Amino acid sequence: MSNTVQSGRPVAAHPMETDEQARARLSVDCAFPAVAAFLADEQARERVDGMTPQLPADEPKTWTFTNAVTGEPVTLTCMAGCTVDHTADMETPTHPEDINCYTDGTEMTLPLLGGLSRGHGPEDLTVLGFRMEVDPFSTTVARRLPHLNIEFVEENWIEGLDPDALATVIGQLSGQLTRLRVAHSQLTAVRAEYRRRSA
């Protein structure tokens, strides 16, 4: 928890900034451009929903590494769309459990204030980042199939989602977006009423 706002005296990240300017910078207003981008992404997602799933055009790579436990060569084929450079895996004996294939989704950031921003005012942190991954030799059998990992807030992940679990999370996020839209209209009304009383 940051105490910069609760104490009534925001910490100025910029030396020449007045308290009033710092308060304005920390206010919800500064998050509006990011919220607009977030809603635009949601519309894009709705357009994508009706599309037939397609594999990447490039054929997945097939390559060989030396199993560090057995000393034996092991040949495997990457997950479709894998963007990992496996050169290091190929060049040195590798523990099979250390091998993974993944591809990262498009990043989205929001200015967050709180423990994660370490008390220096809002900080643009990745929210709802995601990575499609497969850990072909994982001791957790479910991870041996491609799954989605959500970086819910930077450094805070929900891992190992299969298609059903992912559908549940998408439903929760969609519901949360609806709550955000309601909150947006409420905010407009609350601010107007607040301004009238303060005038």
Ligand SMILES: [Zn+2]
């Ligand atoms: Zn790979």
